[in-house]
Amino acid sequence: MNISTLIHSTHRKKFNVFPEILKKQKYHLIEKNSAVKKCRWLHKSLTENKVCYKQKFYGIQSHKCIQMTPTLSCNLKCKFCWRAHPTDIGIPENLKASNIDPEILVEKTIEAQRNILSGYKSQVILGKIDKKKYEESLNPCHAGYKS
Ligand code: SF4
Numbered sequence: 001m002n003i004s005t006l007i008h009s010t011h012r013k014k015f016n017v018f019p020e021i022l023k024k025q026k027y028h029l030i031e032k033n034s035a036v037k038k039c040r041w042l043h044k045s046l047t048e049n050k051v052c053y054k055q056k057f058y059g060i061q062s063h064k065c066i067q068m069t070p071t072l073s074c075n076l077k078c079k080f081c082w083r084a085h086p087t088d089i090g091i092p093e094n095l096k097a098s099n100i101d102p103e104i105l106v107e108k109t110i111e112a113q114r115n116i117l118s119g120y121k122s123q124v125i126l127g128k129i130d131k132k133k134y135e136e137s138l139n140p141c142h143a144g145y146k147s
Contacts, residue, residue, distance in 0.1 A: 022035060030100070030105065030108045030112060031100050036068040036109055041065070046130075046137065047123070064137055065140060068113075070105060
């Protein structure tokens with residue numbers, strides 16, 4: 001096996017493993033390069049009535065806010081960034097290429113958030129989470145972008 005075949009196969013293996021690692025970390029993947037993850041303030045807002053500073057300062061209600069990224073891999077690569085870039089850890093460059101239609105991305109993001117929220121239904125039934133607030137959370141209108 002020559003070196004380019006070896007590198008290519010190593011990249012392919014990592015490419016296949018990468019989504020699994022993210023899923024284990026509770027990312028809800030949207031196609032190859034976008035994801036939603038439950039924000040701890042969404043959880044705290046529903047279960048403890050505690051909210052993110054953006055609710056206090058800007059009125060962005062934590063229970064209606066989605067923590068998401070449209071791009072799992074950085075597409076800027078600023079010179080002094082401390083983060084590992086995809087190619088540093090063997091993730092192929094083409095992971096960045098996401099051609100998802102923005103409207104579909106928004107729809108799938110909301111769908112992923114509703115999936116996350118479905119885990120709270122039993123607490124709503126038990127009266128531990130306010131029903132009205134829970135219903136509001138099913139129609140999110142903010143997104144906190146994470147890079
Ligand atoms: S702005 Fe960010 S931290 Fe605040 S509730 Fe939204 S996703 Fe969470």
